[in-house]
Amino acid sequence: MSARTPEAEPLLTPAEVATMFRVDPSTVTRWAKAGKLTSIRTLGGHRRYRETEVRALLAGIPQQRSE
Amino acid sequence: MSARTPEAEPLLTPAEVATMFRVDPSTVTRWAKAGKLTSIRTLGGHRRYRETEVRALLAGIPQQRSE
DNA sequence: GAATAATCGGGTAATTTGGGGG
DNA sequence: ACTGTCCAAATTACCCGATTAT
Secondary structure, three states: OOOOOOOOOOEEOHHHHHHHHOOOHHHHHHHHHOOOOOEEEOOOOOEEEEHHHHHHHHOOOOOOOOO | OOOOOOOOOOEEOHHHHHHHHOOOHHHHHHHHHOOOOOEEEOOOOOEEEEHHHHHHHHOOOOOOOOO
8 A cells, every 4th residue: 555645535426426315316417517516527527426515415504606 | 964855756546546536446547548647657567647637637627638 | 485455457237428308 | 497217328337367566
């Protein structure tokens, strides 16, 4: 193992977010397209979501969206 | 006096890059083969990746193509 | 040199994407 | 307005045995 571990923020797959919200994965995609959810893209175009943001939304904490 | 520090740019292992993107290590290998990610090879043939490039890609900053 | 973990390849399932329509 | 479903194409995940890293 390398001595240094780069800090990486935990990300979730579309399926994981869908399971947590009890919705279809395509619905999560719509949320991302609508800007309701921050999405990070893999180099192949697949979306990943911030775990902290998802948990906050699940907890009912209103998020602040710039623009 | 302290010894000199060789100029070494920080490199990441396939597993580290995979964790940061929340993908399988084999996917990172695929990106390297596709030329989407610069890869440096160890003498044994294992790949290492530039931390600065990985971070930039994660941040969504489009990189220039060397070609 | 030995032991364990990680990364190589390849091949095959499973997931995701985007658009369209109910 | 919001969601679930259908489709094909693209991308990713998991499997293996062999090689490399520590």
